[in-house]
Amino acid sequence: MASTYDLMATANLPKPTSFDRTLASARSTMMFSEVARLAVDSFRASKTRFLLTMLGMVIGSASIILVATLGSTGKQYALDQLTSIGPNKVELQYGGGTISGPDNTTETPDYMTLDDMHAVLDQVPGIVASSPMLEFHDNVSIGGGITRQTTLLGVSPQYRIVRNLVVVSGRFFDDQDELVHEKVAVIVKPFAEELYGSANAAVGKTISVKGIPFVIIGVFREAFDTYGQSEISDHTMLVPYPVLRYFTTGTNTLKEIWFTMRNASMVVPASNHILAIIRSRHYAGSVYSAATLTDLLSSMAKIADMLTIILTLGAGITLIVSGVGIMNSMLANVQSRIKEIGIRKALGATSREIRLQFLTEAVFLSLSGGIIGTVIGLAIPFTLGLLSPFKIPISPWSAVAALSTSVLVGVLFGTLPANRAARLDPVQTLKYE
Numbered sequence: 001m002a003s004t005y006d007l008m009a010t011a012n013l014p015k016p017t018s019f020d021r022t023l024a025s026a027r028s029t030m031m032f033s034e035v036a037r038l039a040v041d042s043f044r045a046s047k048t049r050f051l052l053t054m055l056g057m058v059i060g061s062a063s064i065i066l067v068a069t070l071g072s073t074g075k076q077y078a079l080d081q082l083t084s085i086g087p088n089k090v091e092l093q094y095g096g097g098t099i100s101g102p103d104n105t106t107e108t109p110d111y112m113t114l115d116d117m118h119a120v121l122d123q124v125p126g127i128v129a130s131s132p133m134l135e136f137h138d139n140v141s142i143g144g145g146i147t148r149q150t151t152l153l154g155v156s157p158q159y160r161i162v163r164n165l166v167v168v169s170g171r172f173f174d175d176q177d178e179l180v181h182e183k184v185a186v187i188v189k190p191f192a193e194e195l196y197g198s199a200n201a202a203v204g205k206t207i208s209v210k211g212i213p214f215v216i217i218g219v220f221r222e223a224f225d226t227y228g229q230s231e232i233s234d235h236t237m238l239v240p241y242p243v244l245r246y247f248t249t250g251t252n253t254l255k256e257i258w259f260t261m262r263n264a265s266m267v268v269p270a271s272n273h274i275l276a277i278i279r280s281r282h283y284a285g286s287v288y289s290a291a292t293l294t295d296l297l298s299s300m301a302k303i304a305d306m307l308t309i310i311l312t313l314g315a316g317i318t319l320i321v322s323g324v325g326i327m328n329s330m331l332a333n334v335q336s337r338i339k340e341i342g343i344r345k346a347l348g349a350t351s352r353e354i355r356l357q358f359l360t361e362a363v364f365l366s367l368s369g370g371i372i373g374t375v376i377g378l379a380i381p382f383t384l385g386l387l388s389p390f391k392i393p394i395s396p397w398s399a400v401a402a403l404s405t406s407v408l409v410g411v412l413f414g415t416l417p418a419n420r421a422a423r424l425d426p427v428q429t430l431k432y433e
Contacts (some may be wrong), residue, residue, distance in 0.1 A: 064316060073390075136151075137150070142207055183212060323410075327362075334420055362413065
């Protein structure tokens with residue numbers, strides 16, 4: 001019976017409050033779990049104040065992830081656009097150098113030749129497409145006495161692959177057209193629209209070059225608009241290389257040769273190999289260069305990364321402002337709990353335990369906001385990626401940075417309130433009203 005009464009008495013005892021747990025924990029050295037429990041109790045006691053303080057951390061953490069995601073997306077878009085100019089391409093160019101005649105009174109440029117291109121194709125593995133290129137400028141007649149200043153490029157059918165061109169109407173000339181020297185042309189889309197109103201209307205029309213009619217069989221555009229900064233302008237016409245050769249030198253000399261490698265990792269070693277072959281076939285004083293997108297893409301990636309870092313640091317200012325808010329909130333928290341601190345110290349709690357308790361509360365506050373902000377920051381781009389056709393890269397490192405910064409902010413801005421609480425005199429605090 002006695003044990004029954006004891007059980008009933010125990011059951012009727014009121015549940016211990018947060019203050020009771022504080023008294024109990026102060027009598028012995030506190031475990032970290034007890035510190036964490038007290039921090040949660042403190043949060044529950046002032047939900048509204050802590051939630052408003054936490055809001056700044058939520059916004060700051062989400063901002064870091066969103067800014068990093070925007071930077072990565074912009075970087076990927078820029079690199080994709082640049083790569084579309086000609087993926088894995090190598091542009092071989094003549095830069096200077098002459099050949100002296102037998103009497104040393106005449107000099108001719110030491111241009112490259114078709115034989116050079118064939119030698120490269122035979123000796124360099126991994127080339128999937130190539131094209132010579134001749135350039136010729138002339139006023140072409142479009143009928144009715146109307147002429148237009150035009151850039152004619154003599155290229156091979158593989159030039160479309162090398163430059164990643166998009167045929168918007170008609171077709172590109174093929175190997176058969178090149179073999180039989182067909183007088184056909186493919187013109188750039190802005191030129192077709194200027195002359196005939198649309199790309200479809202241009203197909204089948206005739207343009208005269210030096211009195212020789214060329215039939216327009218197709219209209220093309222660049223995969224990425226270079227705004228006239230490449231060899232292709234708004235008044236460009238592509239014709240088979242053997243045909244344009246008779247408008248220029250009439251020989252196999254070339255100023256430019258284009259190659260496309262199988263993959264990006266082969267571009268740099270292949271360009272060096274190609275240059276070595278060309279130089280071995282010409283005079284030592286002649287100058288040739290191999291231009292690739294590798295260096296440009298690398299520079300663009302570094303610039304984009306630097307901009308992302310700067311923008312992320314700017315977003316991090318929000319966390320600093322939030323840290324100031326956490327510090328003010330914790331200082332107010334210390335002020336409102338002076339008597340509790342005095343009781344705990346009177347019952348044996350050390351300054352270290354008091355400091356740890358309030359520092360844990362600050363970190364708990366900042367980390368909770370950081371976790372919520374991280375979830376929001378990751379959810380927004382992930383949702384946009386699912387609901388839109390755009391590929392949005394999400395970096396896990398941005399989430400790590402946001403959470404790490406949240407903890408750091410809690411430690412830095414929670415130290416002052418924690419130290420102030422730890423330095424309080426227990427005698428004075430017990431007298432505090």
